[in-house]
Amino acid sequence: MLGSERRAFQAAMTLKYCAGSARQAEVVFGWSRQAVELGLHEQRTGVVCLSAQSVVAGNKPWEEKHPEVAKALWALAQSHAQQDPTFRSTLSFTRLTAAEALKQLRAQGFAEQVLPSPSTMAEVLNRNGYRLLAVVKAKPQKKFQKPTPSSPTSTTRTKPAKGVPSCD
Numbered sequence: 001m002l003g004s005e006r007r008a009f010q011a012a013m014t015l016k017y018c019a020g021s022a023r024q025a026e027v028v029f030g031w032s033r034q035a036v037e038l039g040l041h042e043q044r045t046g047v048v049c050l051s052a053q054s055v056v057a058g059n060k061p062w063e064e065k066h067p068e069v070a071k072a073l074w075a076l077a078q079s080h081a082q083q084d085p086t087f088r089s090t091l092s093f094t095r096l097t098a099a100e101a102l103k104q105l106r107a108q109g110f111a112e113q114v115l116p117s118p119s120t121m122a123e124v125l126n127r128n129g130y131r132l133l134a135v136v137k138a139k140p141q142k143k144f145q146k147p148t149p150s151s152p153t154s155t156t157r158t159k160p161a162k163g164v165p166s167c168d
Contacts, residue, residue, distance in 0.1 A: 004048045007039030014040065062124055066114045069105065070124075076104055077130045094130040098122035 001009060010025065014036050018024040022036040042048050063070040080096040098121035105115055116124065125131075 003051055004042065007035055007042060009039075010036045011039030011043045015043075061127075062116050062120060063128075069110050069114050072105060072108055072110070073101060073124070074128070076101060077125060077128075081130060094125070096125070096130070098125060101125065 010029075010031050013029070014020060014022060014025040018028060020040065022033045022040065025031055025036045026033040038049060077094055077096055081094045098118045102115055102118060102121055106112070115121075
């Protein structure tokens with residue numbers, strides 16, 4: 001439980017077991033007195049307080065901070081991408097490394113301040129489905145099966161070890 005749902009539960013338990021005392025709920029349950037008081041006020045007035053924590057906290061992804069550079073990066077990555085040769089997945093593989101992507105974005109005239117580090121660039125490419133893999137070439141099928149010693153068509157026969165009786 002998070003946010004207002006947790007505070008509503010705390011307020012209900014405080015009213016039920018602690019006679020509506022936030023101080024007593026703090027001692028008995030170990031809850032934050034301020035959170036219990038806020039829950040009691042929310043229950044009394046019917047107005048739920050929403051937190052802006054998710055809006056203001058955390059670092060936004062690089063793609064959201066610099067959408068114009070990201071658009072140029074996707075065009076660049078798409079030009080270097082190839083489909084999985086087996087067509088079993090929708091993943092795109094790319095021959096474009098993070099360092100090469102940064103080099104080409106600099107050549108397109110983007111400032112150094114808007115470009116991420118090479119490790120962050122690799123994360124951005126991976127996060128958006130461009131995995132760096134070696135180019136997979138089609139392998140020709142073998143025409144003949146390699147003979148094995150146990151095969152009846154094998155030309156070489158193994159000799160029994162010395163001192164071991166044979167079945168002949």
